[in-house]
Amino acid sequence: MDSFFTKFKTFQNIKLYIDAKDKEKILESKQEIKDYLLGYFKELKNYMDMQAKNKITEEQILEYFRNHPDIRAEFKAKLDYELDHVKKHAPHIVSSWKYYQEFEKMCKLAEQV
Structure with a gap:
């Protein structure tokens, strides 16, 4: 074969x-x-x-969230709820997620404005 x-x-x-x-x-x-x-x-x-x-890249998703603050905030709230346990008990795992870290930075910058 x-x-x-x-x-x-x-x-x-x-x-x-x-x-x-x-x-x-x-x-x-x-x-x-x-x-x-x-x-x-x-x-x-x-x-x-x-x-x-037709693959959507991580960068495209982040760009979408950058351009849609309402959806970004809603998604952030869901992630905060869903990832609460992981963030408390295994923060090293969350810190290894490159694109999630970029998403978190984006959300913090938006809160400061």
């Missing part, structure tokens, strides 16, 4: 677990199975490409 996946570099690490006799059937005689798998992986790659293209 290794040579089968060389057409899709994205899926080099994918593993199909099948019986040896089924592997031989796929590799030797079942063109429709090969065609189906090739079509499946082509569509999966298209889906993954579309997801990557």
Whole structure:
């Protein structure tokens, strides 16, 4: 099957677990199975490409909160409630969250204004 996946570099690490006799059937005689798998992986790659293209970054989320102070305040209140226990008992975890720290700074600056 290794040579089968060389057409899709994205899926080099994918593993199909099948019986040896089924592997031989796929590799030797079942063109429709090969065609189906090739079509499946082509569509999966298209889906993954579309997801990557439409991905929203952390920076975009922070920018959204910068531009929408009412939503930012509402979200901050929810996070304060939900993260209360973690902040009290494992502050080192919260301090390791880079984008959350940026969000907190943004909220503090807004409070000072």
